[in-house]
Amino acid sequence: MENQKRTTIYDIARKLDLNASSVSRALSGKSNVSETTKALILKTAKELNYRPNSMASNLRRGENRTIGVVVPRINQNYFSNIIAGIEEVTYQKGYNLIICQSNESYEREVKCVDTLINQHVSCIFLSISADFENNEHLKSVAEHGINLVQFDRVDDSLDTYKVLCGNEEAAFEAVSHLIEQGYKRIALLEGPQNLNIFKQRKAGYLAALSKHGFPIIENLIIENAWTRELGANATKDLLSLPEPPDAIFASTSDFAALGVLDVAQSKGIKVPQELGICGFSNEEFTQITQPSLTTIDQFSKEIGKNVANLYFQKMKKGLATEVGKIVNIKPQLIIRNSTLKNSV
Template sequence: MKNPPVTIKDIARELNISPSTVSRALKDHPDISKETKKAVSELAAKLNYQPNLIALSLRKSKTNTIGVIIPEIVHFFFSTIISGIEDVAYKAGYNVIISQTNESFLREVSDTNALVNSRVDGILASVSKETVSYDHFKNLIDRGIPLVFFDRVCEELNTSRVIVDDYDGAFQATEHLISIGCKTIVHLEGPKNLDITKNRRDGYLAALKKNNIPIDENLIIHCEQTTFDEGSRQIATLFDKKLTFDGIFANNDMVGIGAMIALRDRGISVPKDVAIVGFSDWEISSLMQPSLSTVSQPGFEMGQKAAQLFIEQSEADEDEFVPRTEVLKTKLIIRKSSMR
């Protein structure tokens, strides 16, 4: 098997210096000492280092256009992220092209290829719920095209990403329900392959354990869709199984609202009989009767951070940019659906 090409990061690791120092040394930068330049030059020759010509070519032929891939454009959270991306991008002289996958893996692959063929300078992406293979994104990295994930990310690839602290948000939501007297709390979890689903479930479980509440796997209900109908359907499933509960933590607001409507239609009082907390803080959540308690995510800030990371990477020297993860805090918003 052919060995992968040597990168600036490989040279930096061997010499125990930063990639940016290696990059400047190779360019004979005056701030770098003669000794360091000599060491870098000799090791580069020994390892047969060759500059990434594809990446250099891409940087020299910039279109000042960013491609954005999202699962759903109608989703309130994603619409606020887009606003944040555009806020930073346009101020920096970039245009934005938006593609919607409709939660389809095949659409995601097709959109990625279409954006690359449109000569975008890089891509900001939030993966679909169907995505389990990331070869189309790995191909971007191999070609030197900047890639930043936001919200729904891929942990397998070494890229920058912007996420919210889903674990803590779920923990706070569940502990709030416990604090108002809930002892049997249902968790309506999201699509199984998404990291946000796992992190929110883990936060829910941690809050139960901290408060010595037994974990009942029957109360963890998988929701493949993020819709009103899904929330309503899962409530029917709970009653069909004759399960009793006095609290619900929903993976997202739409499912939470669907659950609340279904309970109301059955004559069950919210929050007196069952208290509910959602996640995301859609605008409609505050308009419901009763208004839905939720975990607010800083979507606009997430979009801004994702665009900033992209611009930093696209304007950095070859291999000089070090990918990093930005974790944004959530905020529990208590409304009437969980006020007792």
């Protein structure tokens, strides 16, 4: 069963005493085949259970209707939603997706990109890994004539198409909201600063503080609190300060915010009255916690769609003007109970 030969256009041609070229033309709907033979070819193709060999036609045409996607983690809500968004568009265009995950490892990211280059994909959609080192591999993509769309975590130094998520803006809004609610000492849980998204979020935080004339207190800024556990640890540290914060902006993720909530609850600290909490990403669970968590929705599926559309609508058509190379998906602050100090 394994080694049976698949029928090729030659098999069809032989059976009908035709030339393979006619078969090819008939199957691809070209005009220069008579209706009768065309019908005959289609019929026997079906009879012989013929399937085109995309490897052969891709090779000949020098085009591969396939797009490679590289994300840090497939099974992270944010990314799997982006992929779903991408898939929605590419499927409808008849393109396949090859999906790779870098597992947040730079080395692996490079390998993924390499395979995709070898595969001759038409385009690569990529979001860089947490331990990003340099962009040689990304340059290499362009050198091999492959398009590149970066999204979310991008390398700014490269002039490629990008889909960004207004991180700074969102952080600014979130912190402003906390200030408006009357919180006075707002802490920040920040992510690895080699990723620009985290830099931007920090920048938004700082901008909001300074706009409202709040001092920047270094003690209230905690590095690398990315997970639930790290968020919890950071919170313990923060709350044992002589002057603890009255709000924590977990700019890394909702998971970190959940860690904050864990600690607050175990210490009997009232949220939002004594402690405001704001997360980032609008994970499903944020509306289920008690109290529900204020967070930022990034419209991940939208991002995915935009990434794919950027390729199909701009790059592929050669509309490579400098205008519109960067798309910004404005995130939205979702205000929930965990920061509504005023309304309680």
